[in-house]
Amino acid sequence: MTQALSSYIPALTVAASIFFICTLRGLSMAATSSKGNLCGMIGMVIAIACPFLQRIFLSSQNDISWQILVPLTVMGVGGIIGLCIVKKIGMAALPQLVAAFHSLVGLAAVFIACAVFSAPDVFGIVGSHLDNIPTSNAVEMSIGAAIGAITFTGSVVAFGKLQGFISGKPLRYRGQYIVNLFIAIVIAVAIVMFVINQEAWIFCTVVLLSLIIGYLLIMPIGGADMPVIVSMLNSYSGWTAAGIGFTLENNLLIIVGALVGTSGAILSNIMCKGMNRSLISIVLGGLSRGSEQAVSSNSGERKNVKVCSAEDAAFIISNASSVVVVPGYGMAVAQAQHAIKELADILKGDGTTVKYAIHPVAGRMPGHMNVLLAESNIPYDDVFELDDINHEFGATDVVIVVGANDITNPSAKTDSTSPIYGMPVLDVEKAQTVLFVKRSIGSGYAGIDNPLFYRENTMMILGDAKKVVENILKAMKG
Amino acid sequence: MVTIFILACFVGYYVVLRVTPALHAPLMSVTNAISSVIVMVALDAVLVGLYEIERHGGASVWFGIFAILLATANIVGGFMLTRRMLSMFAGKKKHVTEKRQ
Numbered sequence: 001m002t003q004a005l006s007s008y009i010p011a012l013t014v015a016a017s018i019f020f021i022c023t024l025r026g027l028s029m030a031a032t033s034s035k036g037n038l039c040g041m042i043g044m045v046i047a048i049a050c051p052f053l054q055r056i057f058l059s060s061q062n063d064i065s066w067q068i069l070v071p072l073t074v075m076g077v078g079g080i081i082g083l084c085i086v087k088k089i090g091m092a093a094l095p096q097l098v099a100a101f102h103s104l105v106g107l108a109a110v111f112i113a114c115a116v117f118s119a120p121d122v123f124g125i126v127g128s129h130l131d132n133i134p135t136s137n138a139v140e141m142s143i144g145a146a147i148g149a150i151t152f153t154g155s156v157v158a159f160g161k162l163q164g165f166i167s168g169k170p171l172r173y174r175g176q177y178i179v180n181l182f183i184a185i186v187i188a189v190a191i192v193m194f195v196i197n198q199e200a201w202i203f204c205t206v207v208l209l210s211l212i213i214g215y216l217l218i219m220p221i222g223g224a225d226m227p228v229i230v231s232m233l234n235s236y237s238g239w240t241a242a243g244i245g246f247t248l249e250n251n252l253l254i255i256v257g258a259l260v261g262t263s264g265a266i267l268s269n270i271m272c273k274g275m276n277r278s279l280i281s282i283v284l285g286g287l288s289r290g291s292e293q294a295v296s297s298n299s300g301e302r303k304n305v306k307v308c309s310a311e312d313a314a315f316i317i318s319n320a321s322s323v324v325v326v327p328g329y330g331m332a333v334a335q336a337q338h339a340i341k342e343l344a345d346i347l348k349g350d351g352t353t354v355k356y357a358i359h360p361v362a363g364r365m366p367g368h369m370n371v372l373l374a375e376s377n378i379p380y381d382d383v384f385e386l387d388d389i390n391h392e393f394g395a396t397d398v399v400i401v402v403g404a405n406d407i408t409n410p411s412a413k414t415d416s417t418s419p420i421y422g423m424p425v426l427d428v429e430k431a432q433t434v435l436f437v438k439r440s441i442g443s444g445y446a447g448i449d450n451p452l453f454y455r456e457n458t459m460m461i462l463g464d465a466k467k468v469v470e471n472i473l474k475a476m477k478g
Numbered sequence: 479m480v481t482i483f484i485l486a487c488f489v490g491y492y493v494v495l496r497v498t499p500a501l502h503a504p505l506m507s508v509t510n511a512i513s514s515v516i517v518m519v520a521l522d523a524v525l526v527g528l529y530e531i532e533r534h535g536g537a538s539v540w541f542g543i544f545a546i547l548l549a550t551a552n553i554v555g556g557f558m559l560t561r562r563m564l565s566m567f568a569g570k571k572k573h574v575t576e577k578r579q
Binding site for chain 1: 502511530
């Protein structure tokens, strides 16, 4: 009877794969997205049930209850940890949280590869000699472990940079490409050696070097490039799963790995297009040298910036009939979205149209701004993507840029020497008045001067985004 | 296996292309959660490893236990985070046809 039952397990893995595909499909619309998430949970429950069922079929004679209790207890503890992380960190630190979770997958994948290596016959992959892994499986296993290790340290560094305990400034030293290239070659050689010898120390070397290269790859990358990096690490966590799936000839892992891997790759591609840069140039950190030149060439020139008070801003805004808000990372840091929503409600009460323009790389992860605006109950219909709103700026009275800079920089369109030349930007300068809410008169994250600051129709309001918007609110009410 | 992999990549490509940019953040956290499906392997390591523990010793089981711990933390955390994000979008359906001008 147990034999007959165990033949259902392939069917279960197919069901789980379908649920996972439905998960991604559900996210195509906000209305179906919650169902999609539910599909994901069901798929995961099915996937987790499979090994337990298999274990029960394996032997029904001896007492197995305690052996099942061990992983169940561990899962319980893990689940509680996961819950605590989400509860404690909360939405304010969304990009960090996602990076932290990526690192967990990476480390788990490394442990799994170690488990497979230390007892390959548990997983039914045994070569001609006992305790010897067949060549193809060994290749896939070491690649899976290497990507997992890169994902782990890379995500930890990304987390540190986003959280602020590692400097967001790019860390560079001379010859870093050569060092990275050298390590990559050593990893490749070590993988080949491992496949031939299958000695434990070589496997450890592969993992260790991958951990190091993950760290070295992400350290030189600045905060503004984080949307690309976070989605790239997302993609890596998928390829790791696929690698382990190939090692163990597990179709579900291959399918899920491919889904997650392509999803992350598409996101990184969208982010790269949003910055008009190639993934390779971001990983190699090509931006820095150009921007240093740009800063030095522009410093000392025009410094006529019009700074205005919250009262002036309130006056300008209340006389406008159309307002577009451009949020950026500064809004996320200050958590200003609720104050903005309040301001928008007052304006709408007076018959002013209020819209929000979102650049693909605004914030520190894909979709960062959308989540924050949704959090403060800003209607979905008022939120527009770059291409949908860019032609409307000419007919807009006031644009309020909240904690964004580079994504509005017109030199990306005009100045071919600018490091961000060619990057799609929001045409805010076409509006009658531009209000910049900024912490200080400084260049943006990329260190690039923004000519918009010196224009006649630009006003700067300096300070924390939330406080500034609250002051404007006060002035409008009073 | 390679066939399955390539087909799954295609499915992933076409499905993810249709995801609205507004939902890219939940997309990331949900894909992160489902990539933890590798917990299956860790469970195998522990369940089968305990069954045949005399033959293998404990190393594989211990690695498996750590992997289960990390992966379930990620599964639960990832799905909860996604749910929380999506609950903010819920009830605000997009009416493409009735956009106010």
